[in-house]
Amino acid sequence: MIFFLFVFPDCQMFLKKKFSLLVQNVKNIDPIIDDLVDLHAESVANVRAKSTDQEKMRKLLEQLLKVVLFTHQISSML
Numbered sequence: 001m002i003f004f005l006f007v008f009p010d011c012q013m014f015l016k017k018k019f020s021l022l023v024q025n026v027k028n029i030d031p032i033i034d035d036l037v038d039l040h041a042e043s044v045a046n047v048r049a050k051s052t053d054q055e056k057m058r059k060l061l062e063q064l065l066k067v068v069l070f071t072h073q074i075s076s077m078l
Contacts, residue, residue, distance in 0.1 A: 012068045019061055029056040039063065 015022075026032070033039075033047055033056075043063045050056040 012065065015061055015065055015068070022061060023054050023057045026057045027053050029053055029060065033060065036060075039067070 029047070033044055036044070047056050047059045047063065050059050
């Protein structure tokens with residue numbers, strides 16, 4: 001999944017535009033988290049610690065946006 005984020009340059013814009021829609025409508029977060037093997041264990045724990053699906057999705061998207069931004073900054077340095 002994270003590889004998917006890096007392949008498409010519009011990913012950050014997509015996640016920002018659809019942030020609210022994704023938070024409101026994605027209901028089963030745990031399988032998504034399970035598939036994100038590249039996400040740091042602490043980030044995964046922070047997402048799983050949230051009590052509602054909306055809180056989990058919000059935290060997950062925040063973490064993914066950080067990863068996308070960081071990767072973009074690193075790639076622009078190379």
